[in-house]
Amino acid sequence: MAELDAFHLARLQFAFTVSFHIIFPALTIGLASYLVVLEGMWLKTRNALWRSLYHFWLSIFAVNFGMGVVSGLVMAYQFGTNWSGFSQFAGSVTGPLLTYEVLTAFFLEAGFLGVMLFGWNKVGPGLHFFATCMVALGTLMSTFWILASNSWMHTPQGFHIADGQVVPDSWMAIIFNPSFPWRLIHMSTAAFLSSALFVGASGAWHLLRGNDSPAVRKMFSMALWMALLVAPVQALIGDMHGLNTLEHQPAKIAAIEGHWENTPGEATPLLLFGLPDMDEERTRYPLAIPGLGSLILTHSLDKQVPALKDFPPDERPNSTIVFWSFRIMVGAGLLMLAMGVVGLWLRYRKRLYQSRPFLWFALGMGPMGLVAILAGWVTTEVGRQPWVVYGLLRTRDAVSAHSTLQMSVSLIAFIVVYFAVFGVGYLYLIRLIKKGPKPEQDLTVHTDGTPARPLSAAEKLPPQEKF
Template identity: 60%
Template sequence: MDLGLTALELARIQFAFTVSFHIIFPATSIGLACFLALLEWRWLKTDDPVYKDLFKFWIKIFAIAFGMGVVSGVVMSYQFGTNWSEFSRIAGSVTGPLLTYEVLSAFFLEAGFLGIMLFGWGRVSKKAHFFATLMVAIGTCISMFWILSSNSWMQTPQGFAIENGIIVPTDWFAIVFNPSFPYRFAHMATAAFLVSSLLVVGVAAWHLLKGRRDELVKKSFSLGLWMVLVTSIGQVFIGDQHGLNTLKYQPAKIAAVEGHWHTNHDEGMPLLLFAIPDMQSESNKFEVGIPNLGSLILTHSLDGTVKGLKEYQPQDRPNALIVFWSFRVMVGLGMLMVALSLIALWLRKKQRLYTSHWFHRFATVMGPTGYIALLAGWVTTEVGRQPWVVYGVIRTQDGLSHTVSADQVGITLIIFVLVYAVVFGSGIYYMLKVIRKGPEIVYSDLSEPVGHGHFKTPMRPLSAVDDDLDTTKKGE
């Protein structure tokens, strides 16, 4: 089977496909775990059953996302041994322990308390259940810590020596807390919270458009918009600092992101709003930009100097066309998220937050944009790192397994696409059906709570989402 692509190209496509599919689920579960902890804390503090009902609904979405995240994550580790064995052989003494720390400190914590969180209602006390929820939320954040540390080390490697062609750790503190890690961790954490916030907002807005005005939908909408406000504005400042860090340690990536070919010695660098970078001609087509603004953003000076892509050898340049546009998709959607939250503030003041249909349509459309921006951001950082798998140390082509062939990788890629389409397509379809049904009033109108003041507790994992999803309300 000849796909016309090399083993390296197919291995990169396969890894990009699996990691892109995987990242959306951990991002959802990280944000929702913290949201669930917030809901349960508010319920314990106020004894308002609305928070309890919302917890019952959103824990279903969390359980589905968490399960699909675990399954899709298993594939990632296998690829290091099949397609990227040379990378594992050379850099495994660093990346291996970091991923092991993630399993020992985070995965075991999540696994230990997840069962109590999902199935402990009525079997443990309220405070014990909240503690379990809190531990799961903390566990997801710890997991993100180690994964981002490993990936950030690949972006800005520190604390190692090379002996006989093998990377040997010399300073674990420098490895874990490498120069880009604080910025990338904050950036990803905020992105995960933003993804889940927009999901909450989008679901609530959809139900508002369908005519629901009960307290569950309104509370979800309000809480989600407050979270979008904090995370979207925070992401602007975190992104700025992350960009300055990238300019210092990965200047070629920034040059590609900005479509900047010639170093600007005599004038400020413009901020290009539109361009089509051409790697062959080493120039841009159809440029539209704002003079000096690029220098102001990157150097905080109107005439600051930024190295252009021509300062680097052609074989050391990332693909400018891809990262230029993936970055602009991410930033453009980020600005829409800020606009969404600011408009919401204005509507709150006018007391029209729950009656403005045009805004509900806007919020519904914005619901999935967190995932699009998340993927665009990862495309920017990963394609921008090329042609290095460990920046400045190991080229991507040198990390490929020697024994893998293009046919082998091509066949497994096709299998992955088919299996993912069936398995995860079914999971996503099921999640959408849960979302379509929406949160339900279970306790808000009951004088006597079910099961000693707790939810009806399922006896097996697949019963965690136990609603009849084929039952729809009249008019839907």
Template identity: 65%
Template sequence: MNTAISAFDLARLQFAFTVSFHIIFPALSIGLASFIAVLEWRWLKTSKAYYKDLCLFWSKIFAVAFGMGVVSGVVMSYEFGTNWSGFSAFAGPVTGPLLMYEVMTAFFLEAGFLGIMLFGWQRVSPRAHFGATLMVAIGTLISTFWILASNSWMQTPQGFDIVDNHVVPVDWFKIIFNPSFPYRLAHMAIAAFIVTALVVAAVGAWHLLKGRRDNAVKKMFSMALWMLLVLAPVQAFVGDAHGLNTREYQPAKIAAIEGLWDTEQGGTALNLFGIPDMQAEATKYAVSIPHLGSLILTHSWDGEIRGLKSFPKEERPNSTVVFWSFRVMAGLGVAMIVFALAAWALRRRGKLYDAKWFQHIAIAMGPTGFLSLLAGWVTTEVGRQPWVVYGVKRTVEAVSPLSAQQVGISLMAFIVIYFLVFGTGIYYMFKLMRSGPALPGHAPDGLPSRPKHTVRHPLDQMIDA
């Protein structure tokens, strides 16, 4: 019995490790693909060379992120069969087709046009190249659509029957457009754009601090901060709507997030801070504000929210984890809004590119998008427990019949290989970011400008090498 539990915990830890590594790359590539498309559109519209320089610069980083995202995603697909065969056998008739649709639409679209986007600058017309860039950007969003449809169905399943312990699809429209899907799709897509905006702003700030004041550096810094100013507050509203939806369909998750144990009559307080104790069934050292929980989660002064004690112990998520993961996500979200407002104030005073203190903050804010994204996914997935398909199939029933030794060896192998392979990829992306876009009057990578017919994309040079 102990071995089975240990293998189960190790399998969960392994999937958490691989999915955490994976999600950072698609998030960056989703945002970068659209950012590059906007840059190329502006180049075609204005003929200003620095827009093309930015396209070439960020395309290299996008290519690395996209490649690592694909590889890490394939690993997760195999994990469904090796570690979670119970889940695959039970829910495969739903999740299998959804993932197939993602491959048949999004991945084929991206793969078909990615080569033109990266290597076709001197081989196709500018408009044809822009079309390829658009197709890649659209492909990343379609991929988001299908992946979130599959994961959202696991959160709020509908449109199916269960026959001989297997899910049988009944209504594909209900399966895809399940109750949580619109909110989770919007939340994830906006998060990807925010992740990218923070990375682009951090890179721009780095080069401003190094003394660059050319149009390319200023433009990417400015565009990223405009994007953050628009999307960070929008994300707060989307998150609020998502919270209302979660309260309706996953009330135990909301109770765990709030560290709420008893159902309070006449209005629920909000625990700002505290330490939820699953054994004592209490949130220790809680700092609470009366009625604020009701205002946020029900939009009323005296709205009632079910406490964790109203759910059986075996159906309660781990409040200690999700209580703090949610606050990390929300706290960083507030910091992003304040950061964007500070940028707007500096812009109005004409000091956006000269305030070194703000540029140091921009560099520090660079990784916060990834941290907030990971904290959000921890809240979502841990808060769904103990269900792999909410209310239908328990996670412990979904694991493969493996020994702790088998799972432990594969987990250690994953840790070593991931840090070597993806660590190298991340290091290379940092190196590209530090190189910056081409200086005015120079070809990419600092090469002197040459006549148009001899200018070659840096990725072409990499292929030759």
């Protein structure tokens, strides 16, 4: 096991903070688009059920959004405090990309979030729906720029190096680097699936508690349709992303597969399980299917997948970690697909809302989308090692010159503060979810007047009630 020196503590601190942070944007992206659907359905049908669901999930979205903003600020500061070597080398690329995020996504969200949260009875329905759409668009644009920056670190292009620093040549090439399209689609789809499972688990909890209201049924039903339709699509996207990774980061694929060496003339097997050993350069107790690795990873029956021994020892990712993080992600995806299929069968049997074993299963699946995202993120980032900018800058050369004591103190401080602050946030989210959607008759209708006209609401009353 590697000694926890300042370098490893800096990596551990960044991994800890990004793992806390990524949960919030993932739910924010999905819930923002979900709110667009809910308000759009209310505008189309004027059915109070949609309005009830909108207000219920709006409060949860607001708390989650706030925690995402707070936890995200820390990430940017760490580039300067703990990773000054990276900032000095690649800041001319990552700095502008993060600035573009602020100038587009953050401005959209900041400009329209207030209208979305507090303008239900202060602006017209059309303007309020427009604000909801703009906030949802802002979350997607934020995803665009963040993943453009991160993807460039995996597949850098569109630059030259002068005096030890990256100098941009083509921003189109930098932004639309080879891995960016697949990573953007894969992450966005994962966010939608995670939010669907979160919504479905909330509905399952209320159904198990006997709250069988139309609103609860509706959100549970929508979540299951989402899982059924999107989980297979995500599997196809993941396959295409894997082919892209094989082309540009073959060492990562070899580490994910725990594949150490090829036998001449034989197709690559698929290792289902095993214990990769980096010291002995082999995978212990392998459970393999002959030839299936070539079929899945190259879409061929005879092509071989690059093996870890094809790369120098100091350029091999840690197979022990990414082998299992990848399988956790895939296992979670299979459970999502199973949830959608079983839900479809129960829907056909008209037992979707009554099957308690399935409701418990749906409740347990609530955090599984976030687990899959975290496992996928570990696979992606640990699989990139030992590079922070692939093939150009090693992670060890990117760290700041801090002492082990300094990094230990800051890491402990982060752990204490994060669990205290965000732990309270999680508990508050759970309390909001337990309340459930309000009955439709308890909600105030959308007003069409402007706040400057005090009697605009009175104009909605029958003539005998105006005076």
